[in-house]
Amino acid sequence: MQNNNQHIEQEENGILNQIPKQNNFKIPSDYFENFSNKIENELHPKNKKSNKKKRKVLITMVVNLSIAAAVVLGVFIFKPSSKSSETTQSVSVNITDFQDGFIEMDDIEVSLFEVEENLEVEIASLIYEYEFNEIETYSDDIGFDFEDDFEL
Amino acid sequence: MQIDNDLKIISLYKVGKHQEALKLLMSSYQERLYWHIRRIVISHDDADDILQNTFIKIWKGLENFKGESQLYTWLFRIASNEVFSFIEKNKKFKNNIDVNHIYEFKSDAHPADMDGEAIQQKLENAIATLPEKQRMVFHLKYYEEMKYSEISEVLGTSEGALKANYHLAVKKIEEFLKSN
Numbered sequence: 130m131q132n133n134n135q136h137i138e139q140e141e142n143g144i145l146n147q148i149p150k151q152n153n154f155k156i157p158s159d160y161f162e163n164f165s166n167k168i169e170n171e172l173h174p175k176n177k178k179s180n181k182k183k184r185k186v187l188i189t190m191v192v193n194l195s196i197a198a199a200v201v202l203g204v205f206i207f208k209p210s211s212k213s214s215e216t217t218q219s220v221s222v223n224i225t226d227f228q229d230g231f232i233e234m235d236d237i238e239v240s241l242f243e244v245e246e247n248l249e250v251e252i253a254s255l256i257y258e259y260e261f262n263e264i265e266t267y268s269d270d271i272g273f274d275f276e277d278d279f280e281l
Numbered sequence: 282m283q284i285d286n287d288l289k290i291i292s293l294y295k296v297g298k299h300q301e302a303l304k305l306l307m308s309s310y311q312e313r314l315y316w317h318i319r320r321i322v323i324s325h326d327d328a329d330d331i332l333q334n335t336f337i338k339i340w341k342g343l344e345n346f347k348g349e350s351q352l353y354t355w356l357f358r359i360a361s362n363e364v365f366s367f368i369e370k371n372k373k374f375k376n377n378i379d380v381n382h383i384y385e386f387k388s389d390a391h392p393a394d395m396d397g398e399a400i401q402q403k404l405e406n407a408i409a410t411l412p413e414k415q416r417m418v419f420h421l422k423y424y425e426e427m428k429y430s431e432i433s434e435v436l437g438t439s440e441g442a443l444k445a446n447y448h449l450a451v452k453k454i455e456e457f458l459k460s461n
Contacts, residue, residue: 142423144455145404150424153401154319160329161315165307168333172340173300 283309287352294343303340310353311336313425314360320420321364321413331367335360354434357425361417361435368413400458407457411450418443419450 286309293302314335319328338359346355408416414436421427421435422443429440429447436443 143451144458145423145451148400148404149397151401152316153405154316154325156325161312164315164329164332165311168307168311168336169300169303172303172337 283353284351291343291346291348291352302343306339307336310356314356317357317360317417317420317425318364320408320424321417322367323409327367331360331363335363338363350434351431354431357421357435358437364417365413403458403461404454406461407454410457411453415446415450415453418446419454422447 286305290302290305290309293299293305311332315328315332318331318335319325322328322331335356339356342359346352350358408419411419417436418432418438421432422429427435429443432438432443433440438446
């Protein structure tokens, strides 16, 4: 039966039987390998999931950064003048070195309780006995200039 | 072998092993579908675009594949539909073939009694003169060696009409080769 079919097809193909079947089209090298990778990347469910995860992490990061930026901005915007004597904010600093009216510290922790006009800084008793007009502080992450005089 | 692969693709997909199913689908069919498309649209870039759309549709539709036809005829049907949509959208689509950019004739592949390169070139030119649907029938029958019943599933045309179509295509090619 199969031989019969082959015979019919050979007859059907006529002159084509004398021509070898070959593929004459030009094609870019590695096309199929690249195409396969491209489609698998596009359709692969695992990649889709990981893309979703990445997007979720990115959104969370953006939200967190926005909140952090808002807090930092808030601190600077509401940075009070020294006219009032009421304590409305407290800033605690870890002092690592103090020399000639210049303070270096590892980190700054700012906590806002109530924002009004004034800012009072409580610094460790280590420097109580010193008097100075201007204090500059530095941190790795935040530059925080104290422009006004503080009561120590 | 082909039926085994098809069953494996479907079962892998159904049990949720989508990555493996996709890999097997690609390795089994991307070349065959590419050539099926390329034969009709001739240009590689067009064939590449159509093949991409084809695989996207296949993947989206695989969930709803009910097995009423064989997987591979279903795949070829999607590819064929994509080709016809492309031709419909690109009305200016013409068979102006720049032989040097499209084909790569290998002179070492010919039998001793024939000028292989020249005959291959003539054959391609002859095939290019066929209307798209006839060319598709010719490709599926001559190059893919599908049965008429399978081509009928792919193209939704009766076997009788396909036989007549193929016979006509071969005759046209013969005439072209003889006259050139």
